[in-house]
Amino acid sequence: MFSALLTTAGTTPLVLDSPHSGTAYPADFDHACDPLVLRRAEDTHVEKLYDFAPALGVAWVEALFPRSYLDANRDLTEIDQALLDAPWPGPVATDARVLSKVRLGKGLIWRTTDEGTPLYARKLTVAEVQARIARCWQPYHAAVKAAIDAAHARHGYSLHLNCHSMPAVASRFATDFPGLAHADFVVGDRDGSTAAAALSARIVEHLRGLGYDVAYNHPYKGVELVRRYGDPAQQRHSVQLEINRKLYMDEDTLALHAGAEGLKAHLRSLVELLLATDPRSL
Numbered sequence: 001m002f003s004a005l006l007t008t009a010g011t012t013p014l015v016l017d018s019p020h021s022g023t024a025y026p027a028d029f030d031h032a033c034d035p036l037v038l039r040r041a042e043d044t045h046v047e048k049l050y051d052f053a054p055a056l057g058v059a060w061v062e063a064l065f066p067r068s069y070l071d072a073n074r075d076l077t078e079i080d081q082a083l084l085d086a087p088w089p090g091p092v093a094t095d096a097r098v099l100s101k102v103r104l105g106k107g108l109i110w111r112t113t114d115e116g117t118p119l120y121a122r123k124l125t126v127a128e129v130q131a132r133i134a135r136c137w138q139p140y141h142a143a144v145k146a147a148i149d150a151a152h153a154r155h156g157y158s159l160h161l162n163c164h165s166m167p168a169v170a171s172r173f174a175t176d177f178p179g180l181a182h183a184d185f186v187v188g189d190r191d192g193s194t195a196a197a198a199l200s201a202r203i204v205e206h207l208r209g210l211g212y213d214v215a216y217n218h219p220y221k222g223v224e225l226v227r228r229y230g231d232p233a234q235q236r237h238s239v240q241l242e243i244n245r246k247l248y249m250d251e252d253t254l255a256l257h258a259g260a261e262g263l264k265a266h267l268r269s270l271v272e273l274l275l276a277t278d279p280r281s282l
């Protein structure tokens with residue numbers, strides 16, 4: 001039985017979601033490239049780094065399907081026509097920044113890996129892309145929206161941390177700055193449009209206080225999940241947090257390393273800080 005996501009309801013204003021850590025490769029994926037190459041596209045182990053959160057009353061939404069099957073952090077219009085055997089029947093993005101990602105093969109359904117390798121030896125049918133949307137994208141977004149709406153209804157505000165990880169060095173076909181050596185963390189709020197800048201600053205300062213090198217909105221500003229659900233004027237604050245994988249795993253073997261436990265304690269302190277923060281008084 002295909003299971004797209006794992007969710008835990010919360011009791012606090014805080015919602016965490018992990019769209020890219022899924023490792024359950026669906027039987028109908030039918031990719032042609034090496035599975036290990038696909039695994040490098042995962043934000044592997046991110047769900048383990050935050051596994052303390054539900055016990056603190058934090059709502060949790062986690063994709064179980066892999067990012068290379070469908071990227072839940074993309075809009076439904078980010079369709080790569082070059083991948084399909086027939087014209088897409090729905091609207092297709094025309095924004096230049098979005099189109100550049102789609103042309104790199106990083107739309108809703110990826111055409112190529114970060115190394116530039118084609119995923120498929122065939123075209124995909126419109127029906128199979130629609131089926132992935134119905135089985136993965138729709139339930140994932142419904143769960144994130146429901147968790148944020150519930151938190152907001154209970155508390156009059158919501159805090160949403162969109163959880164990711166990034167390679168130590170951006171790969172050659174990465175969407176934004178190929179070859180860039182990443183900071184320890186990148187905090188993104190799409191230039192203050194998805195969360196109060198003071199809230200993001202609090203997150204940045206907390207992590208810097210723990211000794212980390214932290215970048216803000218560079219090279220990652222945040223993508224569809226924070227764009228869609230962040231609305232600071234309505235006290236709905238969404239922040240994307242990218243963690244450098246070198247802090248917790250071996251990027252070649254994909255195994256967690258000894259750094260993971262210390263990192264987890266620091267993430268717990270960040271979650272506790274967010275639980276103690278009312279953005280209305282920032």
Ligand SMILES: [Zn+2]
Binds near residue numbers: 163165
């Ligand atoms: Zn990610």
